[in-house]
Amino acid sequence: GQNIDQPTxxxxxxxxxVQINCTYQTSGxxxxxxxxxxxxxxPTFLSYNVLDGLEEKGRFSSFLSRSKGYSYLLLKELQMKDxxxxxxxxxxxxxxxxxxxxxxxxxxx
Amino acid sequence: IAGITQAPTSQILxxxxxxxxxxxxxxxxxxxxxYRQDLGLGLRLIHYSNTAGTTGKGEVPDGYSVSRAxxxxxxxxxxxxxxxQTSVYFCASSGGAEDxxxxxxxxxxxxx
Numbered sequence: 001g002q003n004i005d006q007p008t009x010x011x012x013x014x015x016x017x018v019q020i021n022c023t024y025q026t027s028g029x030x031x032x033x034x035x036x037x038x039x040x041x042x043p044t045f046l047s048y049n050v051l052d053g054l055e056e057k058g059r060f061s062s063f064l065s066r067s068k069g070y071s072y073l074l075l076k077e078l079q080m081k082d083x084x085x086x087x088x089x090x091x092x093x094x095x096x097x098x099x100x101x102x103x104x105x106x107x108x109x
Numbered sequence: 110i111a112g113i114t115q116a117p118t119s120q121i122l123x124x125x126x127x128x129x130x131x132x133x134x135x136x137x138x139x140x141x142x143x144y145r146q147d148l149g150l151g152l153r154l155i156h157y158s159n160t161a162g163t164t165g166k167g168e169v170p171d172g173y174s175v176s177r178a179x180x181x182x183x184x185x186x187x188x189x190x191x192x193x194q195t196s197v198y199f200c201a202s203s204g205g206a207e208d209x210x211x212x213x214x215x216x217x218x219x220x221x
Binding site for chain 2: 030031034041043045046048073089091095096097098099100101
């Protein structure tokens with residue numbers, strides 16, 4: 001099976017930076033996604049990485065190292081509305097998406 | 110309709126009853142998926158369909174069936190519900206199997 005690990009919870013202060021790490025061991029690799037999920041809502045797409053390096057999108061950036069089986073999502077200038085779960089997901093060789101259990105980020109004033 | 114819709118929003122069901130969760134998308138996406146989300150376990154794939162007329166099994170298919178008669182609709186059926194099927198169910202779609210998946214609002218199902 002696929003193994004995707006990310007921390008369960010993180011807490012940070014408004015205006016700060018938080019980095020959510022994700023490590024994966026999967027049968028092949030065809031891309032890594034990050035989703036945001038607010039409580040009681042559907043996951044929404046944040047970012048996609050398939051090549052090594054950093055992808056930046058406003059306050060959010062995502063990094064991938066395929067050789068290390070590692071990714072991180074960087075959230076800058078944290079706002080209260082960023083309090084949510086962040087899901088790391090990998091597409092493996094069979095083109096199915098496998099999800100980590102999610103990291104709940106709490107932003108404090 | 111814009112995006113993906115699911116019905117019902119929530120349901121309480123007696124064990125042993127049959128239930129169909131509905132999912133419709135208007136994005137003309139080829140691929141559709143059903144996931145369940147349980148606390149601490151993340152999203153797990155139940156069944157998927159890469160194109161109309163075809164379906165496949167995901168990680169946790171037992172007790173569930175699907176059909177894909179056309180591009181837009183992908184219903185999930187629980188033939189005889191059991192309490193362990195209490196969960197939040199999300200439908201998703203993507204242009205192709207390796208493309209970004211977009212999720213519906215979810216159905217919260219409780220089996221008593």
